[in-house]
Amino acid sequence: MVVGSIAGDVLPPDDVVVTALRAGDETMFATLLDTWSHGMLRVARSYVSTDHSAEEVVQDTWLAVIDGIDGFEGRSSVKTWVYRILVNTAKKRGLRESRTLPWSAFERDGQPSGGHGPPMTGRAEFTAAWPTPEGEALAAEARGLIAEALSRLPLRQRVVITLRDVEGCTSDEVCDILEISAANQRVLLHRARTAVRGWLAGYYESVKQPD
Amino acid sequence: MKRFTCDQLVELLTAYYDDAIDPTTRDAVRTHLSCCADCRGYETQFLATVRALGDRPVEPPPAAMRTRLLAAFRERRAGRLADS
Numbered sequence: 001m002v003v004g005s006i007a008g009d010v011l012p013p014d015d016v017v018v019t020a021l022r023a024g025d026e027t028m029f030a031t032l033l034d035t036w037s038h039g040m041l042r043v044a045r046s047y048v049s050t051d052h053s054a055e056e057v058v059q060d061t062w063l064a065v066i067d068g069i070d071g072f073e074g075r076s077s078v079k080t081w082v083y084r085i086l087v088n089t090a091k092k093r094g095l096r097e098s099r100t101l102p103w104s105a106f107e108r109d110g111q112p113s114g115g116h117g118p119p120m121t122g123r124a125e126f127t128a129a130w131p132t133p134e135g136e137a138l139a140a141e142a143r144g145l146i147a148e149a150l151s152r153l154p155l156r157q158r159v160v161i162t163l164r165d166v167e168g169c170t171s172d173e174v175c176d177i178l179e180i181s182a183a184n185q186r187v188l189l190h191r192a193r194t195a196v197r198g199w200l201a202g203y204y205e206s207v208k209q210p211d
Numbered sequence: 212m213k214r215f216t217c218d219q220l221v222e223l224l225t226a227y228y229d230d231a232i233d234p235t236t237r238d239a240v241r242t243h244l245s246c247c248a249d250c251r252g253y254e255t256q257f258l259a260t261v262r263a264l265g266d267r268p269v270e271p272p273p274a275a276m277r278t279r280l281l282a283a284f285r286e287r288r289a290g291r292l293a294d295s
Contacts, residue, residue: 037272
């Protein structure tokens with residue numbers, strides 16, 4: 001399963017992007033904004049407690065990109081560079097919030113906290129048939145379930161699975177953005193996928209129609 | 212010949228699909244999957260999960276944020292070009 005980088009499909013090569021941004025090409029900046037912002041909001045939202053905070057993080061990131069593009073040295077891809085600024089900005093903001101909020105958004109990695117919604121199911125449900133999301137209603141339902149499942153993951157798992165499976169980053173890109181090893185990235189991704197699968201399996205099992 | 216239990220097998224799926232395991236292990240994963248319907252069922256759900264995760268509408272950023280940032284780009288870059 002090779003999942004290509006989304007950005008690679010629609011954006012020109014990095015050197016073209018960088019030259020255009022430095023020259024003040026607003027159309028190029030708008031293209032980057034429209035291509036990446038929504039994914040950036042999703043990633044930022046993993047670290048901070050509200051949609052509004054996430055928006056501010058994304059906005060601050062783009063301002064840092066505008067100011068920093070002249071100094072961009074091309075040691076990583078533009079996308080990795082932007083996402084790294086995003087993650088650092090979001091982390092700082094998240095830490096600040098965790099000191100002022102009554103609860104901490106920073107859980108330790110491990111099993112997601114249970115007790116709500118469908119149970120995480122294991123091997124017993126291997127052969128349970130899943131509906132194929134053909135209708136738009138079913139697809140919307142699956143999207144809602146997935147958003148719910150993601151929100152319950154421990155922070156680092158949530159960030160990795162969001163970058164890899166939702167945003168379509170490659171393994172190398174994720175390691176670069178988060179500055180983690182490939183092995184660590186894989187463990188976090190696998191735990192996250194396993195938890196989300198369990199969540200979906202539990203849900204589909206609970207709504208299964210009798211044959 | 213390497214063999215896995217079903218519990219070991221499912222722990223390898225991400226590494227298997229990332230092509231991050233050695234050829235001997237990879238062959239053992241394939242052999243197990245080819246003769247274990249339960250694990251094939253799990254694999255199907257696992258892949259369906261990954262597909263579902265990537266299935267989200269492409270949305271533009273919130274309009275107000277977009278407008279603010281385009282204005283900021285215009286101002287800051289114009290200032291910079293004028294300075295140089």
